[in-house]
Amino acid sequence: MSDLISEQYARLLESLPPEDPWPPLEQSGFLDLLAEVSLEEVFPLALATGARAGAPDVLQAMARRFADPVPAALAATLAAGEMAGSMLAIQALTADYAVTRKQFGREIGKFQAIQHQIAVMAEEVVAARMAAQAAFVGAPADLSERRAAAAKIRCNQAAARVAAIAHAVHGAIGVSEEFVLHHHTRRLRALSLAHGGESVWAVRLGDWALSQAQDFTSLARAL
DSSP states (O other): OHHHHHHHHHHHHHHOOTTOOHHHHHHHTGGGGGGTSOHHHHHHHHHHHHHSTTOOOHHHHHHHHHOSSOOHHHHHHHHHHHHHHHHHHHHHHHHHHHHHOEETTEEGGGSHHHHHHHHHHHHHHHHHHHHHHHHOOSOGGGOOHHHHHHHHHHHHHHHHHHHHHHHHHHGGGGGSTTSSHHHHHHHHHHHHHTTSOHHHHHHHHHHHHHTSOOOHHHHHHHO
């Protein structure tokens, strides 16, 4: 069932008219999805939203349909999932550019310095996706605030590194109007600041950790 939902959602995103995407979204029923499915089924939709540059703010619209006001942990979790999807798209763009762009007679991806940067990017993207996915568990109403905090913190950390590496590899073309990269990185920056920045969630997670009489390993397992 989740694969079918994901496929339908991906097709919907591709077909949305940029000038007014909301009527088709309204008719699709996806805006009411949080009341019907688990967060595990929403996670692929978050990735798909983030991977599509210029996608409307569908996830937060879903959250507003689910609860008003939107719980902070839910908003942060959805943002983390979208950030993970955007970073996956940025990684694909960067890897493709590295094997096609030539400098000094060969593809820039053959230079060790570029390979190292792309490897660091890959580590950050995987870490962000894992942290986000760990928060997408169970019913939306029962979402863990601690997992939401960990997801938002880790995705924010990764976003800064991924965006910096992507623009370093792409050079000037990365900020040109006709190239899609800066649309992704600008959205990443906005999502990093939205629904509580890294420091906000770090304070919440830290307060919880300090209130527990457990070692670090036990605290990690308790998230």
